[in-house]
Amino acid sequence: xxxxxxxxxxxxxxxxxxxxxxxxxxxxxxxxxxxxxxxxxxxxxxxxxxxxxxxxxxxxxxxxxxxxxxxxxxxxxxxxxxxxxxxxxxxxxxxxxxxxxxxxxxxxxxxxxxxxxxxxxxxxxxxxxxxxxxxxxxxxxxxxxxxxxxxxxxxxx
Amino acid sequence: xxxxxxxxxxxxxxxxxxxxxxxxxxxxxxxxxxxxxxxxxxxxxxxxxxxxxxxxxxxxxxxxxxxxxxxxxxxxxxxxxxxxxxxxxxxxxxxxxxxxxxxxxxxxxxxxxxxxxxxxxxxxxxxxxxxxxxxxxxxxxxxxxxxxxxxxxxxxxxxxxxxxxxxxxxxxxxxxxxxxxxxxxxxxxxxxxxxxxxxxxxxxxxxxxxxxxxxxxxxxxxxxxxxxxxxxxxxxxxxxxxxxxxxxxxxxxxxxxxxxxxxxxxxxxxxxxxxxxxxxxxxxxxxxxxxxxxxxxxxxxxxxxxxxxxxxxxxxxxxxxxxxxxxxxxxxxxxxxxxxxxxxxxxxxxxxxxxxxxxxxxxxxxxxxxxxxxxxxxxxxxxxxxxxxxxxxxxxxxxxxxxxxxxxxxxxxxxxxxxxxxxxxxxxxxxxxxxxxxxxxxxxxxxxxxxxxxxxxxxxxxxxxxxxxxxxxxxxxxxxxxxxxxxxxxxxxxxxxxxxxxxxxxxxxxxxxxxxxxxxxxxxxxxxxxxxxxxxxxxxxxxxxxxxxxxxxxxxxxxxxxxxxxxxxxxxxxxxxxxxxxxxxxxxxxxxxxxxxxxxxxxxxxxxxxxxxxxxxxxxxxxxxxxxxxxxxxxxxxxxxxxxxxxxxxxxxxxxxxxxxxxxxxxxxxxxxxxxxxxxxxxxxxxxxxxxxxxxxxxxxxxxxxxxxxxxxxxxxxxxxxxxxxxxxxxxxxxxxxxxxxxxxxxxxxxxxxxxxxxxxxxxxxxxxxx
Ligand code: FES
Ligand code: FES
Numbered sequence: 001x002x003x004x005x006x007x008x009x010x011x012x013x014x015x016x017x018x019x020x021x022x023x024x025x026x027x028x029x030x031x032x033x034x035x036x037x038x039x040x041x042x043x044x045x046x047x048x049x050x051x052x053x054x055x056x057x058x059x060x061x062x063x064x065x066x067x068x069x070x071x072x073x074x075x076x077x078x079x080x081x082x083x084x085x086x087x088x089x090x091x092x093x094x095x096x097x098x099x100x101x102x103x104x105x106x107x108x109x110x111x112x113x114x115x116x117x118x119x120x121x122x123x124x125x126x127x128x129x130x131x132x133x134x135x136x137x138x139x140x141x142x143x144x145x146x147x148x149x150x151x152x153x154x155x156x157x
Numbered sequence: 158x159x160x161x162x163x164x165x166x167x168x169x170x171x172x173x174x175x176x177x178x179x180x181x182x183x184x185x186x187x188x189x190x191x192x193x194x195x196x197x198x199x200x201x202x203x204x205x206x207x208x209x210x211x212x213x214x215x216x217x218x219x220x221x222x223x224x225x226x227x228x229x230x231x232x233x234x235x236x237x238x239x240x241x242x243x244x245x246x247x248x249x250x251x252x253x254x255x256x257x258x259x260x261x262x263x264x265x266x267x268x269x270x271x272x273x274x275x276x277x278x279x280x281x282x283x284x285x286x287x288x289x290x291x292x293x294x295x296x297x298x299x300x301x302x303x304x305x306x307x308x309x310x311x312x313x314x315x316x317x318x319x320x321x322x323x324x325x326x327x328x329x330x331x332x333x334x335x336x337x338x339x340x341x342x343x344x345x346x347x348x349x350x351x352x353x354x355x356x357x358x359x360x361x362x363x364x365x366x367x368x369x370x371x372x373x374x375x376x377x378x379x380x381x382x383x384x385x386x387x388x389x390x391x392x393x394x395x396x397x398x399x400x401x402x403x404x405x406x407x408x409x410x411x412x413x414x415x416x417x418x419x420x421x422x423x424x425x426x427x428x429x430x431x432x433x434x435x436x437x438x439x440x441x442x443x444x445x446x447x448x449x450x451x452x453x454x455x456x457x458x459x460x461x462x463x464x465x466x467x468x469x470x471x472x473x474x475x476x477x478x479x480x481x482x483x484x485x486x487x488x489x490x491x492x493x494x495x496x497x498x499x500x501x502x503x504x505x506x507x508x509x510x511x512x513x514x515x516x517x518x519x520x521x522x523x524x525x526x527x528x529x530x531x532x533x534x535x536x537x538x539x540x541x542x543x544x545x546x547x548x549x550x551x552x553x554x555x556x557x558x559x560x561x562x563x564x565x566x567x568x569x570x571x572x573x574x575x576x577x578x579x580x581x582x583x584x585x586x587x588x589x590x591x592x593x594x595x596x597x598x599x600x601x602x603x604x605x606x607x608x609x610x611x612x613x614x615x616x617x618x619x620x621x622x623x624x625x626x627x628x629x630x631x632x633x634x635x636x637x638x639x640x641x642x643x644x645x646x647x648x649x650x651x652x653x654x655x656x657x658x659x660x661x662x663x664x665x666x667x668x669x670x671x672x673x674x675x676x677x678x679x680x681x682x683x684x685x686x687x688x689x690x691x692x693x694x695x696x697x698x699x700x701x702x703x704x705x706x707x708x709x710x711x712x713x714x715x716x717x718x719x720x721x722x723x724x725x726x727x728x729x730x731x732x733x734x735x736x737x738x739x740x741x742x743x744x745x746x747x748x749x750x751x752x753x754x755x756x757x758x759x760x761x762x763x764x765x766x767x768x769x770x771x772x773x774x775x776x777x778x779x780x781x782x783x784x785x786x787x788x789x790x791x792x793x794x795x796x797x798x799x800x801x802x803x804x805x806x807x808x809x810x811x812x813x814x815x816x817x818x819x820x821x822x823x824x825x826x827x828x829x830x831x832x833x834x835x836x837x838x839x840x841x842x843x844x845x846x847x848x849x850x851x852x853x854x855x856x857x858x859x860x861x862x863x864x865x866x867x868x869x870x871x872x873x874x875x876x877x878x879x880x881x882x883x884x885x886x887x888x889x890x891x892x893x894x895x896x897x898x899x900x901x902x903x904x905x906x907x908x909x910x911x912x913x914x915x916x917x918x919x920x921x922x923x924x925x926x927x928x
Pocket of ligand 1: 040
């Protein structure tokens, strides 16, 4: 069946099976930034934004995105123009193996969209569905807070 | 301590792959597909111990889309170990690809390759296996007792080095040594301690599951892209199991999504490889999360007994540590984890008159243990540090002072180094760098030890502090070898090729920093490639905390080698004695004149006396200088519920010179959180049939941001003369701290001694009830 949706701001039409999961559909089309860690909605490696909200794409059946807006990590920044979050994650040392990072960044993006000035507590709450086994989260939280500050500055100027 | 004026080493340069990973660029094993690729799935056992009487795959084979099915019937019966270790391996050859017997729930029975994963899964359901259930054994003591069911009753199971291996008694490994009058001291000492400590199995939980993709190149060579820590061992083991020359196999390690020891195991590569050879098509085999829990590897659970004696001055005079390890259905790393339980722990307390260590590793019908960050030191450190706390309290001393009277120092040794190797004798070693005293002081100061210790609080919520002193090693002496090669390009950039495997730790960055430092170039002029058995030189792999220390030394030497060539050519170009030239800012300089690395490259590549300037070198370790660390934790115990909250955690670590301080901190923070999860709640819950009840991230909880404690890392600089730019290792040591530090802090808070991990609320609650 065909689904029509917006993928990283581009109108997209894809032929998908009724039981196909969004994570598999995206990866099969080359959107490899959406990772698979558990397949059962428990790790957050496969997070994408669905109408601005972070969802585990392994729990989303592809037909459900009809008419919606999907953002994957590929839609966030590019190597020549990284997003502030991507820069701050790199600078802070928040990227170790990097397997959890796309999901972390998408969850952070959703947080900062609704709350540009989050407290440490807000960050911890917003990220609690994104498992990371490498960093211990310390530098991840630092990265998000400094990205938030830079994004606010940019808005003001 | 020597100080070095370095430009790149010692600075927190950006991790070279961080930005690309943050973009989600395709880099991992699974981010790669091939036309016509088949998807494979494993059939695993639901019984803990059984013989397979018959297996019928016909129905599954008739399913459209199924390409091939491997079973015990049509797969090679080559006994090997899945442990990726030096050769010949210290782990027993007790595994075959698919055996006629299953030895734990989750043991491999068959594999299906099909055009989609769904079809492969459907095919699994159609394979009919007729089992003859056998009596199973889930307890190490029972497994070692006479009359226990024999888990490896096959004639072929064997050790390949001269070590104790008695599968008929379920004994997978045994090791012991004794120096000095242990029993005599025990008999005549007034102050003596004897305790039993239990540590449990746990899963590494790398977020990337285990995966391998195998395909044939144009010359029909077998190419395996794999999430592995040990590409060279993987090549060797695949060659062994499939009976093809190593030269016909290429193993490529792309970016890795975490490993922690779990991917030091060669489980999937040979299966994907064989399916590929049988079908002629690319084959992808990825574990489900449940399979990672059940079919990959775990930490060895251990039951430890520590006896010690101490004199009135507060000097520990004797340590006697014995332990039994649970290796599950196969003996992977069973000997060496046992050894390291003593060798990476007992030398910490080196003023003793006698020391003894003995360990037995038992087969059981439980999930298979293997390498896990800490590698025995995690288990042994728990026993030692809790007992040190018990001793100090009995003496009425502050445990911090007690440690200061007993710990090893620079210029000292321990008989344990010589006694315990990895399947052989060890290597004598004198400690050339030790910052433990400074770690103890700075860590204590940071947590506020003096104000917080020994407060005995009343009321529902009680706070307390605890500490632990730790060591690890840096590589396996006289076993590990690492090599690197480096070549100069037109523009003065270099390609650095290393067999060392970056698991996500940032070792590629650390190695690039070392090369950049030697050659006097900025880090972005170093292009790192790791690791690929066709293209990069050999390295035993990323384990035993070896990469910075040993692979780093290989890189330093290779870069020196290239530097010599550069000086030789530049000397000719500017008419100076090469020995007087320095490499700096991309140039080769004498006090009078200079040329650039780029110009040297252009001349040698295109213009005169043409040659490719390159360097190559190996490093072999003669010793394993330990990093040292002191961990401090403040906890709050809820007397009503038994819940332990971590208020603050301080890890002071001596890793020699930290080549990249931010990455070194990251290693410490990650290890501490993993250790906290292990201490408080990570646990395999087994039912009475040996089946894990919680093989998912909901029921097997690992730390999330909700568990985020306040962690402070203090890097205490020392200079290790045998390491590159003074460096030692850092990746493993800090996972050893939380277990004992938290246990000691809970005692400080509420007076209960937690000797069996994990310290779940129910355990703490019942312990509180029984005082
Ligand atoms: S893969 Fe979707 S939550 Fe883990
Ligand atoms: S960086 Fe490895 S899982 Fe987060």
